[in-house]
Amino acid sequence: MGTIRAAYRHVLHRIIQHPDTDITHEAQCLSCAWEASPSTDAAAVDVECMSHTGRSNHRSFRRVCTSFTFVVRDEPRETPGMPRDGEEHSRPREGSATTA
Ligand SMILES: [Zn+2]
Numbered sequence: 396m397g398t399i400r401a402a403y404r405h406v407l408h409r410i411i412q413h414p415d416t417d418i419t420h421e422a423q424c425l426s427c428a429w430e431a432s433p434s435t436d437a438a439a440v441d442v443e444c445m446s447h448t449g450r451s452n453h454r455s456f457r458r459v460c461t462s463f464t465f466v467v468r469d470e471p472r473e474t475p476g477m478p479r480d481g482e483e484h485s486r487p488r489e490g491s492a493t494t495a
Pocket residue numbers: 424425426427428429447451453
């Protein structure tokens with residue numbers, strides 16, 4: 396096997412929560428067709444589930460949490476004003492030990 400030399404431009408990216416979005420919480424009863432009203436407030440969905448349990452004695456729910464993310468190039472000139480938070484997904488160099 397010959398040596399394969401890969402020449403590629405190393406571009407750092409990072410993923411952030413999509414601007415102007417919140418995590419949406421949903422719940423579906425596993426015993427009937429009831430669903431909680433989707434909300435960005437997880438506690439509100441919990442209360443709806445407990446209220447449903449009080450009415451129906453149904454106790455199992457499927458929770459769904461939906462969030463939106465956004466991948467950005469981690470280059471200062473493309474993200475002016477955005478702090479570099481040290482969460483860069485840099486690729487470890489070949490042969491280097493990665494265990495801490
Ligand atoms: Zn139910």
